[in-house]
Amino acid sequence: MSSISLHSLFDDAARRFPDRIAIEESNGETITYAQLAGLSNRVRDRLRARGIQRGDRVGVWLTKSADAVASFLGIMKAGAAYVPVDPTAPAERNTLIFRDCGVALILTQDRYAAAVREGFEPAGSEPPMILLSGTGAGRPLELCLEHLDGDEEAGAYPSAAVSDDSLAYVLYTSGSTGRPKGVVLSHGNARSFVAWCAATFDPCPSDRFSSHAPFHFDLSILDIYLPLSHGATLVIVDEKLGKEPGALAAWIAEKRLTSWYSAPSILAMMAQFGGLEAHDYGALRTVLFAGEVFPIKHLKALRDLWPGPRFFNLYGPTETNVCTYHEIPARIPSEQVEPMPIGRPCAHCAPLVVDEAGEPVAPGTAGELCIAGPSVLQGYWNLPTQTTAVFLEREGRRWYRTGDLVTELPEGGYRFIGRRDRMIKKRGYRIELGEIEAALYRHPAVKEAAVIAHAREDGLLLHAFLSTHDERVLSMVEMKTFCAARLPLYMVPDRFTSLPSLPQTSTGKVDFQQLQQRLQTPAPEAA
């Protein structure tokens, strides 16, 4: 049965607003709706000519850009699903992801081609690649397609019709076993979320939305598809710029952004180091943040500096995208020390709070938040056991178990308490501590490894405890360098402590609680 696809939401907007700017790069280069529609059609035609079919996965290893968005749209128009990876992550991790979901083709840049080939060496052969010389407002992609057309015309194909459960994209998140796992999301999943965003944030063609989050991150779904289905402009925040609070603060004002969306960490940095009082943010009408708890001290400071716009705390894992939301009041009471609640369920999401046996808890009691509804994932790629484990079947519905503990508030909505397992969030990124440990175990000298997340006033610190085969103390510089070659930088532990052996529980497992306690008492090295 045919239904509305993510790409047709864009195509409809492109027909209504052909001459409006769809995407503006950080450096000011632009691409219109009509141009983006044409470019994504050419990607579709080239992929179809290469034999890409409905249900195939196509890898995208590109710098965040209009070229990447045109690729996503083109891949979906060809009936396939896009698999975006972090362009700054180690090549080993990215090729592991591509191998895991069996991509039929990879769109990437010349500079990453050698890394892809090397990554696929163990598999014997690599999938075909379409190579761009770079990225920027779609020009390198256009040149690349021109060049391919010069060899052989691609022909013209219709855009794929989809059903609600047709695969749209696969987003990889940290996996506890040391391998990233692919969250499989459909056109229906994304569309239901985008429809809720449209009803809640009321976008209009004159809006200018930030694209701060990387495209392999689920915040990008709102960033890309909300503006691009309403004739608004997506303004790309260059990755380097996105980490510099001073420069970024000036840039947001200069670009006259109307809507900002990011993890809280960069907003907290701008409130502290951005010099926000020096600029005019009159255009800004919506500030959205998600991905982790916003430290209340910095949120208050930001609210005072930006009194004009509406602020929303959005909550939701990649598996459901945003599923609860809370509007931040215009003034946060100065006596408030607790973080903001995660708020009420979005209109398209049904909530259920359950105990360990999967039974609903009494109102006000802490329990695990479960979500049902059209935005809930299809499953994890090629992981049937893990997929079964995250769903609770109840009342004839399929509930996704978030792993997050919450309590329902008397006035309605929920407060986030913590995690049920060993997954944490740092700078908005999901991190399975087990994945870091798996990387540490690959160091030849490491005998035991345990990673603890330590909450401090200035943020979360990842602390690795290690023991070695020869009882030598490992250099922190060496270990950081070792980890940085295997993990994204946000997963590299901040601190390392070498111990003769790790403490164990009576059942012979690493005693994480004891390690956690060690961090609560001042360590001699910090004295």
Next chain:
Amino acid sequence: MNEANIKSAIKTHILNEFLPGEAPASLTDTTELATTGILDSISTLKLVAFLESHFSITIEAHEARVENLNTLSDITALVLSKLGPQ
């Protein structure tokens, strides 16, 4: 203040703040700091704040990029360029 003194002050600060407990010999002039995560975005801002107050210099936002701060040598060179001829 000569180059050696400047470098030593920066090295001591990095070791104390970002690598507590590390043997000083492990941090060389060419150890990569940003690309290994020893300096992340927050610690880079803290380092810049230290450099500004300790050496009484001003570092512009565009100069605080990781390329200028990736090694002890880079940081020392940046500070020296700010201090001008002694």
